[in-house]
Amino acid sequence: MGVAAVVPAAGSGLRLGAGKPKALVEVAGVAMVARAVDGLLASGVVDEVIVVAPPEHVEEMAFVTAGRVVPGGHDRVASVALGLAEVGDADVVLVHDAARCLCPSSVVEAVVSAVRAGHGAVVPAIPVADTVRRVDPDGHVVDLVDRTGLLAVQTPQGFDADVLRRAHAAAGDLRATDDAGLVEAIGGEVVTVPGDPRAFKITSELDLAMAEALVAAL
Numbered sequence: 527m528g529v530a531a532v533v534p535a536a537g538s539g540l541r542l543g544a545g546k547p548k549a550l551v552e553v554a555g556v557a558m559v560a561r562a563v564d565g566l567l568a569s570g571v572v573d574e575v576i577v578v579a580p581p582e583h584v585e586e587m588a589f590v591t592a593g594r595v596v597p598g599g600h601d602r603v604a605s606v607a608l609g610l611a612e613v614g615d616a617d618v619v620l621v622h623d624a625a626r627c628l629c630p631s632s633v634v635e636a637v638v639s640a641v642r643a644g645h646g647a648v649v650p651a652i653p654v655a656d657t658v659r660r661v662d663p664d665g666h667v668v669d670l671v672d673r674t675g676l677l678a679v680q681t682p683q684g685f686d687a688d689v690l691r692r693a694h695a696a697a698g699d700l701r702a703t704d705d706a707g708l709v710e711a712i713g714g715e716v717v718t719v720p721g722d723p724r725a726f727k728i729t730s731e732l733d734l735a736m737a738e739a740l741v742a743a744l
């Protein structure tokens with residue numbers, strides 16, 4: 527019983543170009559993965575955290591984080607599955623990207639509450655601010671996507687542990703970009719709770735600068 531969180535952090539982080547795994551890149555002196563783990567534990571609703579690290583960086587991640595660290599796989603789905611295999615008897619499992627390391631506790635609490643209320647899969651999401659257009663490979667606009675009803679999905683995503691295990695067991699070669707996508711693929715219902723702009727994903731140098739500014743402002 528309880529709440530476990532899996533933090534997939536085994537990516538190379540090439541887009542950030544730091545020459546090391548993105549999760550080890552520091553935001554104002556603290557590695558993203560450490561901030562993500564601390565944020566989960568500080569919510570007070572998470573009992574254990576399992577960090578999934580690049581195999582060659584397990585020791586380094588264990589050194590900087592409070593979580594238990596296990597080696598990851600060849601892609602995100604494989605890494606989450608390896609973390610999930612380490613979850614003990616928790617009945618709720620969160621999956622949280624290390625790159626969303628400034629996610630506030632309120633989001634973690636809202637996700638866990640919604641799973642506890644009986645939803646098998648819960649994702650935090652925020653309205654899409656930009657006008658969205660679909661384009662062809664040459665960049666020509668094909669159509670305007672109606673923004674009504676469009677939400678951008680964040681993490682931590684929360685799951686009934688059995689639902690997430692079934693979704694991963696059925697995933698096969700399916701490569702969804704998030705775990706809720708795997709639940710949908712087995713016909714499961716996914717519900718949203720309000721996300722938070724501070725749970726943005728750090729992908730670029732600009733994101734990193736914004737994260738540092740946010741830490742300084744808090």
Ligand code: C5P
Pocket residue numbers: 533534535536537538549578598599600601602605606623624625
């Ligand atoms: O590369 P991308 O941003 O899609 O990765 C999303 C998340 O999945 C990141 O937190 C990354 O560390 C993680 N990941 C992983 N194992 C991999 C590849 C990516 O845990 N083999």
